[in-house]
Amino acid sequence: MDMNYNCKTIKLNKNIIFIIICILVLYSFGFLLGYLYIEYKFIDKNSQNITSSKNEQLSDDSVLDLKENTNKDNNKVLCEDAYKKDGEKVAYITFDDGPSKKITPKILDILKERKIKATFFVLGQNIEENKEILKREYDEGHSIGNHSYSHEFGTIYNNLDAFKKEVEKTNMILEKTLGDDFKTRLFRFPGGSFENYKNKFKDYIKENNMIYIDWNALTGDAEGQNVSKEKLLDHLVKDVEGKEKIVILMHDAATKETTLEALPSVLDYLKNNGYIFKILK
Template structure:
């Protein structure tokens, strides 16, 4: 009986040990599982964070790429604009050089021709000098010439280029308010364009006229028109015919100071050339220039004015009445 009880107790102890062992093993597995779960969760979280970080990096890279593309595009556009501006500047420089060379050649060849090939100036004995200045206004030379004219109480005629008048409207107003005459010398002074067709010339004349009206008022009308390079030669005949039909008066010159032959020509040489080309003429229309490069023209002007005064000339501006006398 006692053995039986002992055997039963041992069995219960064994069961208890087995239960405790199972419990320990269970707790261990639960702990390990939790640890693994935490690690997996941590890895997943880290993965998500890394993924989000990578996405942020990619987004940042995309933004940088977009900004870089915009910068490249803007730089390209700026470069294109700069190149275009330089091309236009170079083209304008070439046109100016061509114009000056063409004017120089025409002046040398035509300097002794009359004001208009079809009509001689009036033959009366009254001496009249018409001082005319082409290719302005310019910010340096034009004010100097205006100062000299004011000091000498002499009026002149300025044949202005419309594109330059737009840039120097104050000088146009000063010329007009000082009692000088203002003539039309085309808007562009681009020989290739204006002499490309009759319509081109008329369009350029109208454009210049509109610029002057915009500065001086709608009632303003140019005193006269002067062909860039003069109206000399048979090639200009169709252009002259159209202007005549439209009632646009034009005037050339029968004397000059030679300032179109180059830059910074010594003033004594300019005066000498003028004296030579005015000999034996009672009415003289003198070609000079107030472009920016003609600084010595302003320097020679006081002596030129004194020469005409000493020779008994009266100074006048070109207007419709004067045109009728040519």
């Protein structure tokens, strides 16, 4: 009888131990599942926060890009609208006869430092010698216009065919240098478009979906060599008096050292007198 009792006791104890082990295993498994669930929720929440943060950052970047693009668009004005009065004082800085190795890069440095854009009317023959400078003008957001190939009046205005060749050759050089996608509608006549004998050339420009523009203010840097920077500024001050919209003629040819010297004072004067700077398109 004692033997049977002991066997039953041992069996009962084994069952109890087995039950306890099962309970401990189940408890441990439940604890593990709970831990994993909490970890998953924590990771998922952080992931959402990171994604949200990235989306907010992307959204902020998109807003900045949009503002930058909007500012760029607002900075460009159709030639047809350049002189339209709307109460805003606008200065269009334009340079003719470049690019040149000696002057143009330094002008670009000044404009870049001051975050001002300009319009460059370039000569085809000068582009061929200064392609990288032209690319820099374009890459830095300046506007590019055609100013003929040679600037030789006797050649350009000899007849309509000669004029066409000057314009078309420079347009081809521009496209070859800046890419086939580059097109400019801007043209400036060497010497301006003021004379009646240029009417047939003006018609050609219009018929070929281009537009020409002269100027209504200048520094006088083409009226002599090495005109002092003080005289250049004085000339401009007199020219812009009382004008709301001004298209300013200057030159970045290799000999225009005093134009370079006068440029910071010219920009300061215009800014201090309420002008903002825009480019032509």
